[in-house]
Amino acid sequence: MGELALPPGAYAAALASLPGAGPAWLARVFLDGGTPRSPEQAWQDVVSGRLPPPGAGAARPPQLPLGLACPGAAGRAVAGSGGAQGGLGTCTPERLWQYCQSRRIRATWIGGPGYPARLAEGPAPPGVLFWVGDIGLLERPCVAVVGTRRCTPDGQQVAYQLGRELSAAGACVVSGLAAGIDGAAHAGALAAACELGPEAGATVGIAASGVDVAYPPRHRLLWEEVTRKGAVISEAPPGRPAQSWRFPSRNRVIAGLARLVVVVESHAKGGSWHTVEAALARGVEVAAVPGSVLSPASVGTNLLIKEGALAVASAQDVLDALGLPARPGPCSPPGPAAEGAAAGSGGGTAWGPVHRSVLGALGRRPRTVDEIVERSGLPLGAVLVALDDLEQRGAALGRAGWWALGTFPGSPVA
């Protein structure tokens, strides 16, 4: 048999792909009995019956042969939930490993190469981790930026700016790739990567589905970008769709990787609380962004602050808490630079009277063209030409019919 020719990661992947294999069982498989097992050894033990298969207990005797849940031969993710009867018995560690390699999916296990040290030290470490991308980014100081999916545009903007500025300052932004705050934090970090090059913009997404299954589906593009510029990590085997029980489990990984967890917005109840609890259990500091007392999306964060969480309002606050130096660069908060450009110093350009008049009509608050025409008193055509000119030279920005000075306060989230 060619089984022995496989690398240990392949056996780790195979163990994690067994139907019913959860974090607790996997951790037992590797650590049971005091001496750590290698993945090959663990696989042999499970196959031969020396170790109980996943899901076996007093109520349910072990069932042999073991069926390996297959991520789908055609390369499409097969719903592996609840037993995956269709793929049983047809998959082997070899085929699974082939599948992983064709998608550049790597796997490691507790004590294996590349396994994040912070996770191994904490309670309930994931038995097996799959990832795509550069997991080495986790060696940077990691900051988890998390929050609700049902966020407000303000929360989204805060998450975006935190992601952008923290990653620009050399931190790695860890989040859950979910809709809302998580996605905005990742998008911010990716924006920093675009602006400052690959050195900045480190971001790692922790997924609840397999690393090759984008969830939510509309984050497919974001997912791909994070894979390309950072990494996506998951406990779930490849091809596995998101299952609800995996989300709290995913949140514990986020908390376990981070040196600081920042909750941007959270309702009175929600997944962010899992992350907070896991962080507290691991002694990871928790910070929260204060919000309006009238906003339901800030009830949770305000409560956290009341209970002693660090209140952060900017990336600088987070960097101070981590003891990291801020790295000034083009990513510094918009304001003086944009105003400077507006005042006429941008690029050494001296604006003409029409441009000056249009600049005077613009503000930091976005305005419609109508408002600009009324405020400047210029004809519509001239205003549009001037706005286009200003936008080209970076003094103004227009999106979807709104115009503002300098950078746009809206959230360009994917």
Place this chain on the structure above:
Amino acid sequence: MLATVASATLVGVDGYPVAVEVHVANGLPGFRVVGLPDASCREARDRARAAVVSSGFRWPQRRVTVNLAPSGLRKGGPGLDLPIALGVLAADGQLEPELLRGRAFVGELGLDGTLRPVAGTLPLVAAVAEPEVVVPASSLGEARLVRREGLRGAARLRSLVEALQGRAAWPEVPAAGPQDQPAVADLADVRGQPLARRALEVAAAGAHHLLLVGPAGAGKTMLATRLPGLLPDLTPTEAIEVARIHSAAGLELPGGALSLRPPFRAPHHGASAVALIGGGGARLRPGEVSCAHRGVLFLDELAEFAPHVLDHLRQPLEEGRVVVCRAAAAVAFPARFLLVAAMNACRCGSDGSPGSCRCSEPARERYRARVSGPLLDRFDLRVRVSQPDVGALLAAPGGPARAPGRPGPSPKAPGTPADQGEEPTSVVAARVARARWRARERGLRCSSELPASQLDELAPLSPGARRLLERRLREGLLSARGLHRAWRVALTVADLAGHDGPLSEEHVLLSLALRGEGIADDGSARSSSRDDAQSLAVASWVS
């Protein structure tokens, strides 16, 4: 005895000739209508009977059978009351059958014998071949729109029979005087909002569909109701076409003269698909899209319409007509209209500026999803309408629109457009007419009909304009599909300005501002610009 009376029935917007055959024979007294009558047509027997009796005639105590031929055609509506009553009288010998020959009759009967107008008089009268048509006197004006000769009006069954028998004169037909066109709201009432005003003008000139996005009270409805006044008058042929549809839909026609004003229809957002598209009833009533034919269909609160109802609009928007298929018949209704829609930026009713909305992201997503992408894509013009400036609101008509004591902007130089007061409808309509005339010189009705393949030839771009479009495409701020639409709008803009030669940067910039890429679809062009297909399309154009 047997009598045959000519009449007509309505299916869709067309009349079809119907022969009403009445047979009165010995047997048990009874009354039967055969030949696919619908409910309102079956009720004719009760109305006809009461009208005959109350007009002083005798109802035959014999067996009466009414056949509506051709029997394959479903007949609807009460227009056959009058021919049935006359047929009974003739078959019973109370009226000479020869008097009915060469005449067609259309009309509903009241129980007291009065003649009432019916929906669709215009197409019904147009359908009959008989040299003389008798209609209710109140429908004469409408009937005269399609027929000048051999028109008779009657007010009551009794007087009609007497006139037929020559015992009384036909009622005098009052000559139709020139009808006053109903006044339309003037554009001068709209304060400020230069971009939205320009959008109305461009929409009227190029027949570009228009979407107005803004908070409640910003004046979206006010703007939309100004549009019919900007459109050129209908030609007589178009006006007849419109009058036929309105008549078939049972809408009141401005009596006497033909209305040359383009129709304006604004159905409520509770409208059902049938109400919007047509169908319903045996005669398949035309829907709102057809009533707006050659005019403006205004859908206020677009996102509150049921999504499946809105998706029915795609066929009429694409083909200019709508085909309604029912078991009884398939009818094509003309539906070439200018679509103007208004919606809020989101459910909370904020002005939609970044950061102003208090809705959660899923809520905004759901609100946006109510209008499907393909429908949204039909709008060449998407304009944000914001609350008008306080100063502009309070300014006296024709006076300077300026906020008293507002800080910031310098006093306006004389000669800027805002200082001359707002332009009235007549001035803008003249520009629109000129732009339409220029489009006709190219062999088009309006520039929105220009095929993409002819854009380069008929609407060349200046080098600056080309560079501008290239840049927008590269930045992903303009989709490949949006390019052609923006290009056509730029042509309309140039036509309105009376500009000859290649389209300039200013024309393109205005068209891009009017196109409002990203309004109401949250910048989908931006995210989709990463798609390979999109990149290819962009590359092929830019290279």
